[in-house]
């Protein structure tokens with residue numbers, strides 16, 4: 647059995663999609679949980695991929711793709727991704743108990759967009775309906791257009807592991823957005839830790855070999871009233887610090903708002919590392935420390951000397 651979980655260590659947008667795509671060739675199956683409020687982006691062979699439902703490991707044509715029982719589906723978004731990437735029923739398996747967003751849910755989240763910077767995709771309402779057990783929740787098994795994709799994701803993962811092959815769980819959002827461990831109410835509608843991702847996918851925690859915690863040199867939060875961000879700076883600061891000749895500025899994949907940016911919060915990352923049982927850290931956006939790093943296109947092992955140039959916040963870690 648070898649399961650790897652990719653989790654975000656900050657407030658999302660750490661580059662989990664990039665890391666999933668980078669590691670894709672090592673996995674026979676990849677399971678996505680969470681919902682379309684998370685956009686995962688990477689560039690492969692010159693093409694830009696932006697995925698909100700399918701796992702980024704789809705670039706490995708031999709990788710079985712899945713959406714777990716704890717996943718949340720926007721039918722239009724999923725069907726578009728299926729069509730664009732030509733994904734047939736054999737290639738993609740959706741757990742019958744994954745949630746499906748009703749279009750009314752999106753209207754019900756309009757106030758949340760302003761109050762907590764929600765992406766307003768209806769994910770939270772879909773989760774709430776499922777939890778309420780009122781009989782109103784829509785599950786994947788209720789949607790005729792999904793019938794040919796339904797299957798037992800947990801059993802499939804188990805069988806793949808029993809054959810000695812590897813399974814990748816692609817987590818969504820980040821540790822700081824966790825419903826339980828983030829700064830409530832500025833959080834998403836699920837717990838984003840590795841253990842919860844296993845639960846959503848149907849994987850036993852003892853089957854996990856690696857947890858890759860993806861962290862950025864400068865954490866971001868989406869634009870708007872999206873909650874606390876320690877030592878918040880702006881994109882001019884990042885541009886100057888990196889020595890980049892062209893301005894650095896980021897927009898959120900899903901909402902297209904200018905992102906907020908802060909200094910590296912070591913306290914948050916250390917806490918994320920132990921609550922997620924991280925075995926590896928993938929550091930992304932190294933070019934924001936020094937724009938000459940943009941020439942690095944492969945994995946390098948960080949040494950203490952590299953870390954000394956991290957833009958660490960003055961706040962000292964309280965978790966060791």
Ligand code: IMP
Nearest residue numbers: 658683684763764765766833834868872
């Ligand atoms: P919601 O999950 O869309 O309701 O958003 C709740 C909070 O989590 C808001 O601050 C969102 O901006 C943030 N959030 C949700 N998903 C993502 C993501 O994938 N990346 C970054 N922020 C996210």
Ligand code: MG
Nearest residue numbers: 659684685686
């Ligand atoms: Mg994202």
